[in-house]
Amino acid sequence: MSSNLLSGAKILLNCLARENVECIFGYPGGVTLPLYDALYDHTIKHVLVRHEENAAFAAQGYARATGKVGVCCATSGPGATNLVTGLVDAMMDSIPIVALTGQVSTKLIGSDAFQEADTFGITRPATKHNFLVKNIADLPQVIHEAFYIAATGRPGPVLVDVTKDVFQAQAHYSPVTEIHLPGYKVYSEGHGGQIRRAAQMIWEAERPFVYAGGGVIAGNASRELVSLVEQIDAPAVCTLMGLGAIPAEHKNFISMPGMHGSYAANMGMTHTDLIIALGVRFDDRVTGRLAAFAPHAKVIHVDVDPAEISKNRAADLPIVGDVKRVLPKLSAELQSLAGEMKAKNAAARQAWWRQIRDWREEHPLTAERSETEIKPQHLMAEIDRLSGGRAIVASDVGQHQMWAAQLVRFNEPRLWINSGGLGSMGFGLPAAIGAQFARPDKLVFAVVGDGGFQMSIPELATIAYYGLPIKIVVMNNGYLGMVRQWQELFYNNRLSQVELSCFPDVEKLAGAYGFTGRTVDDVRELAKALEEAVGDAGPYLLNVKVSPFENVFPMVPAGGAINEMVLRPPQPVEA
Amino acid sequence: MQQIISLLMENKPGALMRVTGLLSQRGYNIESLTVARTLDPTLSRMTITVDVEPIMRAQVIKQMNKLINVLQAIDVTDGPAVNRELVLVRVRTAQQNRTAVLKEAEIFQARVVDSTLEGFALEVTGDPERLDEFVDVMGSYGEIEITRSGIVSMSLDNKKLRLSPPVPRGAAIEEALELQGAD
Numbered sequence A: 001m002s003s004n005l006l007s008g009a010k011i012l013l014n015c016l017a018r019e020n021v022e023c024i025f026g027y028p029g030g031v032t033l034p035l036y037d038a039l040y041d042h043t044i045k046h047v048l049v050r051h052e053e054n055a056a057f058a059a060q061g062y063a064r065a066t067g068k069v070g071v072c073c074a075t076s077g078p079g080a081t082n083l084v085t086g087l088v089d090a091m092m093d094s095i096p097i098v099a100l101t102g103q104v105s106t107k108l109i110g111s112d113a114f115q116e117a118d119t120f121g122i123t124r125p126a127t128k129h130n131f132l133v134k135n136i137a138d139l140p141q142v143i144h145e146a147f148y149i150a151a152t153g154r155p156g157p158v159l160v161d162v163t164k165d166v167f168q169a170q171a172h173y174s175p176v177t178e179i180h181l182p183g184y185k186v187y188s189e190g191h192g193g194q195i196r197r198a199a200q201m202i203w204e205a206e207r208p209f210v211y212a213g214g215g216v217i218a219g220n221a222s223r224e225l226v227s228l229v230e231q232i233d234a235p236a237v238c239t240l241m242g243l244g245a246i247p248a249e250h251k252n253f254i255s256m257p258g259m260h261g262s263y264a265a266n267m268g269m270t271h272t273d274l275i276i277a278l279g280v281r282f283d284d285r286v287t288g289r290l291a292a293f294a295p296h297a298k299v300i301h302v303d304v305d306p307a308e309i310s311k312n313r314a315a316d317l318p319i320v321g322d323v324k325r326v327l328p329k330l331s332a333e334l335q336s337l338a339g340e341m342k343a344k345n346a347a348a349r350q351a352w353w354r355q356i357r358d359w360r361e362e363h364p365l366t367a368e369r370s371e372t373e374i375k376p377q378h379l380m381a382e383i384d385r386l387s388g389g390r391a392i393v394a395s396d397v398g399q400h401q402m403w404a405a406q407l408v409r410f411n412e413p414r415l416w417i418n419s420g421g422l423g424s425m426g427f428g429l430p431a432a433i434g435a436q437f438a439r440p441d442k443l444v445f446a447v448v449g450d451g452g453f454q455m456s457i458p459e460l461a462t463i464a465y466y467g468l469p470i471k472i473v474v475m476n477n478g479y480l481g482m483v484r485q486w487q488e489l490f491y492n493n494r495l496s497q498v499e500l501s502c503f504p505d506v507e508k509l510a511g512a513y514g515f516t517g518r519t520v521d522d523v524r525e526l527a528k529a530l531e532e533a534v535g536d537a538g539p540y541l542l543n544v545k546v547s548p549f550e551n552v553f554p555m556v557p558a559g560g561a562i563n564e565m566v567l568r569p570p571q572p573v574e575a
Numbered sequence B: 001m002q003q004i005i006s007l008l009m010e011n012k013p014g015a016l017m018r019v020t021g022l023l024s025q026r027g028y029n030i031e032s033l034t035v036a037r038t039l040d041p042t043l044s045r046m047t048i049t050v051d052v053e054p055i056m057r058a059q060v061i062k063q064m065n066k067l068i069n070v071l072q073a074i075d076v077t078d079g080p081a082v083n084r085e086l087v088l089v090r091v092r093t094a095q096q097n098r099t100a101v102l103k104e105a106e107i108f109q110a111r112v113v114d115s116t117l118e119g120f121a122l123e124v125t126g127d128p129e130r131l132d133e134f135v136d137v138m139g140s141y142g143e144i145e146i147t148r149s150g151i152v153s154m155s156l157d158n159k160k161l162r163l164s165p166p167v168p169r170g171a172a173i174e175e176a177l178e179l180q181g182a183d
């Protein structure tokens, strides 16, 4: 059986292949030399990024666009520590990725060896779970456990730290057939009695309101969500993480709630008598001041993670389970009760819808335009036009992110890719790379600010080298806009360290990498410039100079109640 | 307030760090922590005393149960459970108080583990409040030094240990792909 003797590096790659891994985003180094040697002639594709943080973000982009586990790889020490932001980001947004890191040889651990870092310790709070492999016999089991943990239950990042001697050692490889994690509980079905009670509560409600989040996307439960919403004909909002779970053009969809949510969404949340919370976590950016949040509402909360239930807002009816499995059961219960209950509150529900429509008409989310300058909202409306609700938009963090979330329609799940919980600048461009690898068929926009873009510039090389036809749209306001907005509104407009001078000439910049770059600052050329970018077969860098002092509204000031939104900039008072 | 948690966990490297890390990360203060192997040497039993708002107690238990290596975390604060602690006390005392000290020790069922001209070393187990009293009493006889073990707890409830069964490798992935196809 000596023919079956394989190096740890090869065993690891075989395990990845068995997990259907198509590509790894990574960056090599000293202790991963044996792994990269094995990769040299392996079928698994490796994408060489230009910074490990971007390997983690790209793996996330891949995972967010598909639901499959994304994989990234880094060497020991600085390679591993560079991954950390991407891991925490994946943790906050529940994104399934597996990070592979090299570690110094077992006998050197603890000796402050060259490029030794306590990756296992450093990434403990950054991951759903992590492993340190010091024995080749454990390697296959650990790799498969890592994928299982990353993908199941509430998804999240898992890191596997492998010592150099394990990569080099030889062992007989026999495929793992079983995963046994006795302490790892995955709740999926939901409690039948609770589901029945939920159905009753829903028919009894006069002003029901569906609050759907990233859990619906992670659980691939869009279809089930849409049928529920139609069955009960309730208004529905999607959080920043949940955009696309209900098609933006669906008649029941009321946009996004929260700090920069729409008036109708926040008023609906404030006045509802029943929140149907699906795969959400009552994040502070959604609830505003918790004590004032949805004061009249009972809460039905469905989530795979029991710890999310009643964490921030007490649930009147908790259901621990996978939305994908719970929603069809809920629909069946609703159906069986519909005969006796549905008609009961029909009048109240009609009035509720009238109210919602009024709110919507009172303060719609509209993209402002100007004849003389490019308003950022106008830019988003143009991206929306070209996307038609079908393109992938990977966003960075800042004002542009909020405007894109408000104004670009997403008619499918997994199109809107953004760093929600951690809000990591530098996320958008590498995430677009991962998404484009995952979905070569899709038009992919990277919508980034002039600040965040400059955190990602090295990855232009990756985009150029792999010929990824990503449309990079820099919303260039010359500022760290979101921070400037807060300084303007809450710090007496004392603009401290937010001005971004010396933005590079994008024509030269993209040109240096061998693709097209263009700056547009004339509002009359905006539409054509975007069309040209989309029409180009290759990568494209479009730098759009927008009005510098625009602020994102509506806005709930930090600590405010969500119905106390500031709807628009203070108007100059006429004498 | 004090919450007492009894935790059964796999004896894997880093397991202790996961528990303590989780507690500090979520802002809960650890008052005491004891850990040792169980009859099954692959498992450890841990008793943790934390200082939390009563309203957060359920949340702490849920977070503990989310740890992959934790088989079971239960709240034993309100019993039924026996909670015990051990304290070692060194008391320096004047000659004329020696008999009185020994008398007190007897009342608390403490054992003398060392005796010198300066005083005694005493060992006593009991529930934590009783130990507080013992320490106070000994303190009244002279200068003392103490080492406390922290609480060890045993639940008297017949809470069933629910473990996840093995799953075939790849099941999750196949299920995920199937679900995606359905969308």
Ligand SMILES: Cc1ncc(C[n+]2csc(CCOP(=O)(O)OP(=O)(O)O)c2C)c(N)n1
Pocket: A396, A397, A398, A399, A400, A401, A423, A424, A425, A426, A448, A449, A450, A451, A452, A453, A475, A477, A479, A480, A481, A482, A483
């Ligand atoms: C890594 C990181 N550092 C700092 C911040 C704080 N921050 C949030 S938004 C923002 C400004 C982003 O500026 P830009 O990329 O130009 O986008 P804009 O807001 O102007 O659209 C900053 C600095 C962050 N979110 N992430």
Ligand SMILES: [Mg+2]
Pocket: A398, A449, A450, A451, A475, A476, A477, A478, A479, A480, A481
């Ligand atoms: Mg900017």
